[in-house]
Amino acid sequence: MSHNCANIISPDMLYPFDARGVAKRFRHAAIFGALDSLHPGETMRFVNDHDPLPLLAQLMERYGDAIAIVYVAREPGQIVIDFSRK
Structure with missing residues (x-):
């Protein structure tokens, strides 16, 4: 039985990401991976x-x-922020 995570689509195209549950040393890498x-x-x-102001600067860059x-x-x-891919 195979599973392809790329095929799981939320009907509202909104995916939660709670950074509070991710170890601080992995947060930025996890966030970039999720956004990618x-x-x-x-x-x-x-x-x-x-408020992740340094992260927001990295994301804009x-x-x-x-x-x-x-x-x-x-x-x-x-803090709750929606990051949307255009």
């Missing part, structure tokens, strides 16, 4: 305990206009 896996029109809903960044929530301890 998105197809145009898909969104990764990112949840974190702090790496992806430029190919990704949209929209804050859904920006409360202390509860």
Whole structure:
């Protein structure tokens, strides 16, 4: 029995990514990997305990206009950002 993870599509094209559950030393690599896996029109809903401003700068440098960044929530301890592939 084979399984192809690339074929699993969310009906709303929104995929959750809770960074709080990823070890800090792996977070950026995991986030880049997740974003690289998105197809145009898909969104990764990112949840974190702090505002990742250095990460956002890295994402803009790496992806430029190919990704949209929209804050859904920006409360202390509860940051939610939608990253959408264009």
